[in-house]
Amino acid sequence: MQEISKTYNAADWEDRLYKQWEESGYFNPDNLIEDGVIAPDAEPFSIVLPPPNVTGNLHIGHASMLAIEDIMVRYNRMQGKRTLWLPGADHAAIATQSKVEGILHKETGLTKHDLGREAFLKKVEDFAQSSHDTIAHQVRKMGSSIDWSREAYTLDENRNLSVRKAFKQMYDDGIIYRGDRIVNWDPKMQTTVSDDEIERKEEKTKFYYFQYGPFVISTARPETKFGDKHVVVHPSDNRYKQYAHGQQIELEWINGPITATILKDEAIDMEFGSGAMTITPWHDAIDFDIAQRHGLSKEQIIDFDGKLLPIAREFAGMDIHEAREKIVEKLQAKSLVVKIEDDYIHNIAINSRGGGIIEPQIKRQWFIDVNKTFVRDGKEVSLKQLMQTAVRSGGVEIIPERFKRTYFHWIDNLRDWCISRQIWYGHRIPVWYRGEEIYCGTKAPEGAGWEQDSDTLDTWFSSGLWTFSTLGWGFDEEKWQREKIYHPTSVLETGYDILFFWVARMILMSEYFLGEVPFKKAYLHGLVRDEQGRKMSKSLGNIIDPLDIIPEHGADALRLSLVIGSTPGNDIKLGAEKIVSFHNFTNKLWNIGRYVMTQSEATDTAPKAITAADHFICLRLDSVVNEVTRHLEQYNFSIAGETLRDFTWNEFADWYVEIHKIQKNDAVLRYVFETLLKLWHPFMPFVTEALWRQLRGEGVPLLMIEKWPKDIAHTTHFSGDIAAGFGHGTQPLITAVRNIRATYHIDPVKKVTITLIAPDSDFLTSQVGIIQKLARVEAIHILKEGADAPSQCAYVLIRDIKLYVHLEGILDVEKEKIRLQKELEQTKNYTLRIETQLGNQNFVSQAPEAIILKNKEELKKAQNKAKEIESHLANLL
């Protein structure tokens, strides 16, 4: 037996073990089949890694995502499924370009235009590559059992082919169109931004009231008002009923007299300001809609750099922020200013991807029409409807369910998706122009003189295809045919913050191109926050970097602290203390292992005899196996982990191991511990694998591919009557039946049979109907007092009625044991037999007192009075 360190030193093991796993090839399901670890026709289980942006390092949120996904993947692999976890990275077009522009400017003072498209793109690619390498390293550090052989990038050659195929198909179907529409223009980054990428920030500003002919209009942005020649009021606003819709008036405005037209439109809020407003259709989405409704012309006031156009006359060429005060001065000189408020709170729109203040502009862009209908399975549907149906029908189950509402609400308000961006880093739009000719295809058209559209696609267009573009769709038909067994993927695990950006768009794309959902379940995890619940950010200095934690505490401790205490859709708070406590736990497990190793040999598989304590721990283990399995199936990772921790520490280590010191049963000790290692493996892959190798020797198969424990080695038989001890004489019958149901975990839908023994049968007869209905009782037998109690029953006393519930075959062993413990002193007329199968032998125990011995009290005695306990236990055999 080799010397084993007293404490677990994660750093000594982790890299070595990861290398061993990787070299085994078992992260790749093909190898699992080839080596006979799983059956060739095994059920697939697949997850795509939400591709991290190549904008830098992974943060703690990524670590949490990796931990949860690795639990699912390792668990399902051990369940014998054909398990694939497919990695990749996202080019994050606008975010990455913006980041590199920033670095470039800081380091050299140059802009991307100084370098030119090609040279700048080279820089971005270099940056992306180095980010990618960092990320891949970090993903490994977390212990992620990912199939690196299938790694993909949203902007690599293959994905480009998928994107082109997708674009062309949508273009040919008329789903993608080009149009002049109002878009969110970022003058700083010189690109459009989608509605979802906009962040709003409160700003205190001045608010101006101007005289506009007979009307008073208000605005926070006087600089947009040059071209306003329509004043709009609500149709039912009595203040303006003397004016007719379409009526023209002459008035004095910023640059002289103009003719304005009065419009009546219900979009106006009568309560706000004077209830009258002028519109600037080119620079405001609502004004644009009003103008569209009334067929008005639109005029651009501000150029794409944020400067005023010639319509502003002497202000032309001026930056809009500078111009504002000057325009107001001019209006003041003309006595057109009615009032100026100073503390007006108003929201400004900002490009959340590191850009500037959004200026709405009308621009020719590419859009995906979400409302256009097409024929699918003989029915007219739109993309919106496809997205709705996928979730409504249960094809995609969202966990937690409440996000369904958010999802539907978002779709209801969804407008056409602007997919073109005026940035360089991304998939070029596969459209070519030659004069008036336009060509869309997966390859450049033949012939000279064609020029490709200079815009690129929104990054979410390519990530929307991710579940199938990674499996060969669009670039390798043979691969796709082979691998589409993994589609739809089993589950998508990602943050709720990208429900709209990504989750919804994947559903859109997959439904459109494949006619199926991209994943069967969407598990949405929360954000990781600091101890005080604040977002982690550089400026607050509260960032926990996974790479700082892992060397000191180990990846396992980090994983546990991110999983335990975390429920889907809720943010989790993480502090150093929590990590330390799980570090202590990994060490605890390590030391239990040390004890097991010094006490037993790998050959200890069959026990010579079984004591009551052995039975008890085996029974408990079985119940833990069942609970943990159930929780994992239901995505309750936190509860699964807690159940395991409580059992491992409080029952196995503190109780059974102590008993083992007095009364050794090495086979049972080993059996329980090795089963625990398997159960813990998905949560803590490193320390469990390290212990496994030490317990079994280096040459053995990896714990990673061991079979998940599920064998129920224990059966229980109860016979005789069991007294139920609640609410004697105080509660009505229904309550009693419900109590028994709850106590024995009887399925509420399941009907039971009850027997009542009472002196007053008339009273009972009158109650039969209601009891049957409310307590879901199949049959009620009423017996006269003095009749014999039926067997296989629990009974309860209610006043002077004895109620018996027939329990054959539906007793819950756990609950029953606990209850038995309490009832022990009062009732003696039962027997309890437990059979335990270990190694090919059956062991039978008929010693109920031992099963219900008061664990820790007995243990204390055992420690203090070893002799006494020894004889006590000996008597039980």
Place this chain on the structure above:
RNA sequence: GGAUGAUUAGCUCAGUUGGUUAGAGCACCUCGUUUACACCGAGGGGGUCACUGGUUCGAGUCCAGUAUCAUCCACCA
């Protein structure tokens, strides 16, 4: 303005279709170093489950309202 969630021990949180005396980890107090572990063990204190009503034999759990906090969506020209 609309929506969603949270409110349980000093702190962080469990509590899954309503059911015996509301749990855990950390922190705190007492005792103990007995060969797996002091990164430990034994024991203990501490909760009007935010508030007010309602439904029920029974409510932390279900319903209505209130308060505080958080997040998302829409935004007023």
